[in-house]
Amino acid sequence: MGTVIEQVSLTDGGWRTHHSALRLAVNAAKHCLHEAGRNAHDVDLLINAGIYRDRNLAEPALAAMIQEDIGANPEDPHEQAHGTFSFDVSNGSCGVLTALQIVDGFLKSRAIDLALVVASDADPGHGMSEDFPFSPAGAALLCDWSDDARGVERIHWINIPDEGESFSATVGLLDGRNVLRFAESEKADELFAAAAAQAAEACLHASALTLDDIDAIVAAPAHSGFRAALSAHMGFSETQIIVAEDQRTHTASLAAAFDRASAQIRPGGRVLLVAAGAGITAGAALYRMPDGTASRQR
Amino acid sequence: MDLVSTHLFGTIADTAHHLLLHDEMGTSKRNVPDGATAPPRDQPRVEGPCDDDRNALTFGRSATHDSRMRTQWLVEEPSSGGPAAPFRTRVAGAGRCLPTTRLTTDDLMSTTRHHTHIDLERLTGIHERRVSVGEDDSYSLATAAAVDALHRAQREAASLDAVISCSITKLRDGLTQQMEPTMSSAVAHAIGADQAMTFDLSNACAGMLTGVTVANNWIRQGSIERALVVSGEYISQLGQNAARHIRNIMSKELASLTLGDAGAALLLERAPTGSEGIKFAGFTTVADYSRLCLAYPKGHEPAARMFTDARGIHRAAMANTPLLLHEVLDTVGISLHDIDHVITHQTSARAIRKGMAKMSAYFGESPRHDAVITVDRYGNTASTTHTVALIEELESRHIRPGETVALIALASGLEIGIVLLTLDEELVERYGHSD
Numbered sequence: 001m002g003t004v005i006e007q008v009s010l011t012d013g014g015w016r017t018h019h020s021a022l023r024l025a026v027n028a029a030k031h032c033l034h035e036a037g038r039n040a041h042d043v044d045l046l047i048n049a050g051i052y053r054d055r056n057l058a059e060p061a062l063a064a065m066i067q068e069d070i071g072a073n074p075e076d077p078h079e080q081a082h083g084t085f086s087f088d089v090s091n092g093s094c095g096v097l098t099a100l101q102i103v104d105g106f107l108k109s110r111a112i113d114l115a116l117v118v119a120s121d122a123d124p125g126h127g128m129s130e131d132f133p134f135s136p137a138g139a140a141l142l143c144d145w146s147d148d149a150r151g152v153e154r155i156h157w158i159n160i161p162d163e164g165e166s167f168s169a170t171v172g173l174l175d176g177r178n179v180l181r182f183a184e185s186e187k188a189d190e191l192f193a194a195a196a197a198q199a200a201e202a203c204l205h206a207s208a209l210t211l212d213d214i215d216a217i218v219a220a221p222a223h224s225g226f227r228a229a230l231s232a233h234m235g236f237s238e239t240q241i242i243v244a245e246d247q248r249t250h251t252a253s254l255a256a257a258f259d260r261a262s263a264q265i266r267p268g269g270r271v272l273l274v275a276a277g278a279g280i281t282a283g284a285a286l287y288r289m290p291d292g293t294a295s296r297q298r
Numbered sequence: 299m300d301l302v303s304t305h306l307f308g309t310i311a312d313t314a315h316h317l318l319l320h321d322e323m324g325t326s327k328r329n330v331p332d333g334a335t336a337p338p339r340d341q342p343r344v345e346g347p348c349d350d351d352r353n354a355l356t357f358g359r360s361a362t363h364d365s366r367m368r369t370q371w372l373v374e375e376p377s378s379g380g381p382a383a384p385f386r387t388r389v390a391g392a393g394r395c396l397p398t399t400r401l402t403t404d405d406l407m408s409t410t411r412h413h414t415h416i417d418l419e420r421l422t423g424i425h426e427r428r429v430s431v432g433e434d435d436s437y438s439l440a441t442a443a444a445v446d447a448l449h450r451a452q453r454e455a456a457s458l459d460a461v462i463s464c465s466i467t468k469l470r471d472g473l474t475q476q477m478e479p480t481m482s483s484a485v486a487h488a489i490g491a492d493q494a495m496t497f498d499l500s501n502a503c504a505g506m507l508t509g510v511t512v513a514n515n516w517i518r519q520g521s522i523e524r525a526l527v528v529s530g531e532y533i534s535q536l537g538q539n540a541a542r543h544i545r546n547i548m549s550k551e552l553a554s555l556t557l558g559d560a561g562a563a564l565l566l567e568r569a570p571t572g573s574e575g576i577k578f579a580g581f582t583t584v585a586d587y588s589r590l591c592l593a594y595p596k597g598h599e600p601a602a603r604m605f606t607d608a609r610g611i612h613r614a615a616m617a618n619t620p621l622l623l624h625e626v627l628d629t630v631g632i633s634l635h636d637i638d639h640v641i642t643h644q645t646s647a648r649a650i651r652k653g654m655a656k657m658s659a660y661f662g663e664s665p666r667h668d669a670v671i672t673v674d675r676y677g678n679t680a681s682t683t684h685t686v687a688l689i690e691e692l693e694s695r696h697i698r699p700g701e702t703v704a705l706i707a708l709a710s711g712l713e714i715g716i717v718l719l720t721l722d723e724e725l726v727e728r729y730g731h732s733d
Contacts, residue, residue, distance in 0.1 A: 044373055046583075051477055058475070058602050059466050059502045059593035060710035068585035075586055077618050077714075082368035083582035086711070087501035087508050092478050098497045105515040109383065111375045113368070128595070154521075157495035161487040164479045171595055172474035178595035180477070278479035281496060 002151030003104040003115075004290055006142045007036035008259045010252065013122060013136025021053035022062060024120035024138030026069040032116070032140035033070070040072040044112035046086040047102060049095030050138070050251045052121040056128060056171050056180055061088040066118060092167075092277025093192075093220040095119055096254040097285065100143070101155045107145040117141045119251040129180040135248040139255035146290070152273070155285040156206060158199040166191045167278040192221065193229030195282035196274045200234060203272065203284040215269040217241045218261045218287070220254035221277070230274070242271075267291040370625055372580030372716070375515070377629050383518035387576045388569035389721055390524070391451025391728070394689050395442035395561035396676065397434050402426045406537060406555060412545045418555055421547075423647025427558025427677025429534040437470040437481060439561030440530030441488045443682075447526065447563035448489065450728050458494040459522035461486040462513060464505030464681050465529040466593070468498070473535060473600040485528055494526075502591070503643055504581070504709035505529060505681035506562065507717055511579040513566050514717075520568070528563040531680040535601040536593070543603075553591075553606040556645060558677030562685035574700060574722035578630050581707070581715035582622065587614045591710035615708045616653060620660040623706075626716050634658075637665040637718070638701035639691060643708045644673035644683040665704070667696070681709075692721075692729035699723040 009032035017023040025048060033040055048063035063086035068074045073084040091098040096119050103115040120138030123129050145151070166188040171180045185191070196219065204210060211234065219230060222244035231238040242264065244256030254275050261271055269289045276282035375383070403419040403426065419425060430439070440463060448455055463482035470476045470484070482496035501508040506529050513525035540554035569575050590611045593604035627633060634657070642650055650669050658664040672687040679686055684705045691697050700720050707715035 044368070055594040055596075056475075057592065057594045058500075059604070060588055060591060060713075061501045064583050064585050064588040064711040064713070067583055068588045072585070074584070074588075076584060076614070077371040077582060077621055079371075079621070080369045081371060083371040083373065084585070085373035085581045086583040086585065087499060087504075087713075090477075090498040090500060091480055091496075095497070102512055102515075105512070105519060105521060106373070108381075109375045109515055109519055110381065111373055111515065155495075159483065159486070159492050159494075159496065161483065161492060163484070163487075164476075167478060169477040170474045171477060173598070173600055176598040178597075178600075279483040279496070281479070281483055283495075 001147055001149065002153055003100060003107055003143050004146040004151040005258065006144050007032050008255055008262065009035060009140045010256055010259055011138040017122070018136040019122055019125040021050050021120040021122040021138070022065055024122055024136060025050060025062070025066050025118040028120065028138040028140035029066060029070045029116055029118050032142050036142050038114070038142065040070045042114050043072045043084055043116045044082065045103060045106055045115040046072060046084055047099040047115065047117050048088045049091070049099045049117060049119040050121050051090055051092070052124065052134065052180070054124060056124055061086060063088050091281065093251065093253055094275040094277045094281055094283050095251045097155060097273060097275045097283045100152055103143050104152055107143070113144065115143045117143060119255060121250045121252070124180060127177060131182060132180070133182055133248065134250040135246050137246060137249045137252045137256070139252035141255055150288040150290050153207065153286040155283050156199050156203040158195050158202065158282045160195045160280045162191065162280050164278060166280055189223050189225035190229045191280055192276035192282070193226050193233050195280045196230055196276035196284070197233035199282040199284035200272055200274050203286060207286055211236050213270060214272050215265050216261055217272045217274055218254065218257045219243050220257055220275040222247045222249050222253045222257065262289065265289050370629065372582050372622060372625060374578065374580030374629065384520050384571070385518050385568045386571050386573045387514045387517040387566050388573050389564060389575065389719060389725055390453060390567045391447040391565035391725070392685055392689050392692070393443045393446025393450055393563040394682070394686050395439050395446060397428045397430045397559050399429050399431050400426045401429045406541065410541045410544055414544055414546055416547050421646070421648065422556055423674050424556055424677050425674050427534065428560065430532055430559045432472070434532060434559065435469045435472060436465050436467045436530040436532045437484055438530065439532060439559065440465065440481065440485050440528045443530065443561035443563040444485055444489050444526055444528045447565045451565045453524065453565060455490040456493060458491040458524050458526050460513060460516070460525040461491050461494045461496045462509040462525065462527050463498045463529065464501070464509040464527060465531050466500065466502060466505065466680050467531050467533050467601070469532045469601060491526070501713055502710035503680050503683065504707035504711065504713035504715050506564065506685060507705055507707040507715045508581065510564060510566065510717055511581055511715065514576045514579050517566060517568050524565070524567040526563055526565055529681045530561040531682050532559050533557045533680050534559045536604050539599045539601065539603050550605040550607065551603065553608050554604045556678040558679050560676060560679035560682045560686050562682035564685055574720040576717060576719045578626060578716065578718040580626060581713065584614060584618055584712040584714060587611065587712040590712065611712060612649060614712050615714065616656060619706070619708065619714060620657055622714055623657065623716060626718065630718060633663060634661040634665055635663045636702060637704045639667055639697060639703045640665045640669045640706065641684050641687045641703065642669060642706045644687060645678050647671050647673055692726065695730060697721060697726060699726045
């Protein structure tokens with residue numbers, strides 16, 4: 001019983017989208033809805049987990065703009081109809097997992113029937129960033145509820161506070177301009193993997209399962225170093241750890257990894273969703289695959 | 299920081315600027331490939347090749363859900379037909395941190411580069427606001443408020459299951475906006491809540507009430523036991539930036555002059571059903587108005603600048619809030635007069651009074667007390683305003699145990715949210731009031 005990912009869609013940066021997280025998210029969301037045969041008005045909750053966006057926008061929530069652009073009940077409220085609620089969450093590579101936890105609560109309580117989680121990042125460009133490390137990429141996940149054994153189970157979180165030493169990003173004045181800058185430790189992958197392994201072990205322990213019960217680990221971030229370190233920490237074959245194809249995908253990386261997993265894992269198979277990011281924060285949750293999550297990349 | 303007053307209109311020049319922003323952030327509508335657009339609402343759902351897959355993936359309740367028509371606009375837990383929540387969320391503590399420096403509206407307006415002829419205090423009712431003069435930032439304000447909330451609740455930080463930071467500003471070490479790691483992880487670590495799950499939530503000035511809505515949902519279902527919803531807004535820099543650009547009353551940056559700094563935190567925890575606590579939480583986003591207020595770093599000025607079509611937002615909020623409040627009252631089964639205290643987002647005393655007058659005319663009755671106004675003393679403190687005002691009312695001994703408080707969020711998005719709650723004697727007594 002839990003949240004089921006009904007459909008996944010991914011977008012990458014074309015010439016018109018590579019500087020716009022908004023466009024990446026909107027394109028992914030529209031494609032996701034279309035592929036699922038759903039109408040945007042069916043979406044009750046829209047959560048954006050992306051971070052790096054057009055103009056480094058602080059307000060409003062980018063989710064509100066995405067809602068408007070996909071046409072999900074953007075009009076004035078009226079009687080005998082339902083609206084859509086949109087907001088942003090931010091938790092680095094763990095953002096999609098955080099959003100799934102929020103969606104799960106709203107679905108479980110029947111406050112909503114259908115949720116759309118989006119995540120996208122793009123270099124704002126135009127002198128507003130310096131050495132932007134991520135690929136322009138977007139993802140959308142359409143989520144609804146299953147009363148049977150499939151879907152997301154309880155998410156377990158681990159914190160190993162490091163004051164941003166492993167990875168940090170800031171926007172501040174540099175030579176009279178507001179610039180987005182990044183700092184990353186060489187040890188980041190190893191530190192993130194250690195945290196991810198702790199979260200994964202806590203998750204398995206709570207479920208009285210072992211790695212033998214898992215078909216694959218679906219992990220973020222997508223760095224090869226993280227994947228190798230996670231494999232070493234968990235004693236789990238690297239070939240069974242599925243990450244996004246593009247190592248430079250950021251907040252969309254868990255969705256991109258899940259998209260690959262849905263094509264590889266047997267229907268009804270069990271995967272472990274694992275994400276780790278700056279903080280250091282890591283989360284893990286078991287996910288029982290449906291009979292076949294639909295996915296397609298544009 | 300979204301609604302200033304009906305007197306703050308946009309200029310033609312500013313409107314042109316706004317349209318440019320809209321164009322830059324809104325062209326994706328023209329960017330969607332053929333076939334990727336969802337069918338319009340009044341058309342039947344297209345039966346395409348994906349439908350077999352989709353149907354194969356919809357299980358049990360989801361299939362039932364699809365056939366059930368939702369008739370309430372707000373996203374809210376159903377009053378019937380859904381699983382009964384095993385718990386209620388009680389407000390265990392509320393904390394705030396206000397910088398000690400008071401900046402009067404007269405003093406702020408004396409810093410404008412141009413002679414504006416604006417009587418901002420008369421327009422908004424804001425006499426002064428608290429501002430950090432460098433001693434505090436978003437992080438320190440949030441942390442101090444979190445400590446205050448824990449102290450008021452007499453709870454240990456280690457008992458927190460979740461820390462949700464909901465600020466617009468994430469300024470740390472001065473005027474540097476921290477994108478990663480999260481502000482919530484920093485605050486959690488500072489207060490000793492290292493076991494808590496952490497994430498940041500961003501929803502303009504509705505951030506904290508959105509965080510409350512999420513935490514309430516988890517607590518009611520038993521997913522977590524205790525959560526801290528926190529925000530630190532070091533946002534007065536936007537006012538200083540605006541002072542360099544504003545020329546007259548029509549400026550899109552006029553709303554920035556209303557801003558003040560504050561930290562706020564609400565400690566929410568599990569309580570038995572039937573306890574005093576959160577009775578209702580519902581939200582919607584009227585996204586047709588999502589581009590009416592935009593804030594982002596711009597040019598060579600620190601932090602950010604904010605451009606607001608205050609008239610447009612005000613008009614949209616005034617048009618839509620009564621219907622949504624009506625829906626809430628129907629759902630909960632009370633009348634407007636059953637609400638003892640109304641705390642709206644604090645933008646302008648005149649706008650709040652005018653809005654409440656319209657509400658009273660719509661319903662033919664009024665809440666038991668006049669709407670709470672703290673904007674005259676603290677300005678618009680963005681996502682913290684409701685909590686800052688709630689504590690002001692508690693410390694003034696205006697709120698008694700069991701009285702119904704309506705917190706109404708009106709924020710960029712356009713976000714409209716309503717939280718109804720009652721406070722128990724244990725909490726009210728912590729602020730000095732008892733029956």
